[in-house]
Amino acid sequence: AQSVTQPDIHITVSEGASLELRCNYSYGATPYLFWYVQSPGQGLQLLLKYFSGDTLVQGIKGFEAEFKRSQSSFNLRKPSVHWSDAAEYFCAVSAGGGNKLTFGTGTQLKVEL
Amino acid sequence: DGGITQSPKYLFRKEGQNVTLSCEQNLNHDAMYWYRQDPGQGLRLIYYSQIVNDFQKGDIAEGYSVSREKKESFPLTVTSAQKNPTAFYLCASNPTGDMYGYTFGSGTRLTVV
Numbered sequence: 001a002q003s004v005t006q007p008d009i010h011i012t013v014s015e016g017a018s019l020e021l022r023c024n025y026s027y028g029a030t031p032y033l034f035w036y037v038q039s040p041g042q043g044l045q046l047l048l049k050y051f052s053g054d055t056l057v058q059g060i061k062g063f064e065a066e067f068k069r070s071q072s073s074f075n076l077r078k079p080s081v082h083w084s085d086a087a088e089y090f091c092a093v094s095a096g097g098g099n100k101l102t103f104g105t106g107t108q109l110k111v112e113l
Numbered sequence: 114d115g116g117i118t119q120s121p122k123y124l125f126r127k128e129g130q131n132v133t134l135s136c137e138q139n140l141n142h143d144a145m146y147w148y149r150q151d152p153g154q155g156l157r158l159i160y161y162s163q164i165v166n167d168f169q170k171g172d173i174a175e176g177y178s179v180s181r182e183k184k185e186s187f188p189l190t191v192t193s194a195q196k197n198p199t200a201f202y203l204c205a206s207n208p209t210g211d212m213y214g215y216t217f218g219s220g221t222r223l224t225v226v
Binding site for chain 2: 009034036041042043044045046049090100101103104105106
């Protein structure tokens with residue numbers, strides 16, 4: 001069965017600093033991978049996705065993620081964080097077959113001004 | 114604009130009462146999903162439906178029921194059998210066979226007192 005691990009529950013960065021949120025997945029074949037962002041009390045918004053091809057994918061709001069098969073990772077990065085990026089971030093994986101996504105437990109990002 | 118509407122945003126119920134959460138989409142998506150979100154546990158799948166008049170249990174279906182009589186609507190009933198119903202509930206949809214991620218509603222926070 002597919003699974004996702006987000007090892008960092010909370011991360012604090014200063015505004016303007018770079019950001020990397022970690023995501024590790026477990027699945028035998030090449031999965032479909034996603035990153036979502038959630039503001040407090042709101043639904044989830046899709047940041048970016050990976051299906052195949054170029055392992056570095058660009059998303060909205062200046063985010064990017066890199067798929068590394070050898071490390072079973074799909075880490076989310078941003079070169080310079082803005083205070084408005086403070087939110088909870090979820091990594092998700094799908095093996096196909098009904099399109100069901102399995103979500104990680106999330107990483108709460110705090111941005112210090 | 115197309116999207117998913119969840120109502121109400123906040124819901125309070127007494128213990129032992131059934132309650133129905135509404136989810137409506139005008140995206141013409143075939144598949145719809147219900148997730149439950151608790152702090153530190155990510156999103157857990159309750160039920161999903163890939164076509165009208167058909168639905169399947171997710172990972173935590175006990176104490177919940179759904180119906181899918183119309184393509185646009187996928188209501189979730191939290192029954193009195195659900196032992197810990199207080200949570201944030203999220204509805205999502207996507208076109209079946211299309212792995213371009215889910216579109217989420219803004220959620221319903223259910224509090225049972």
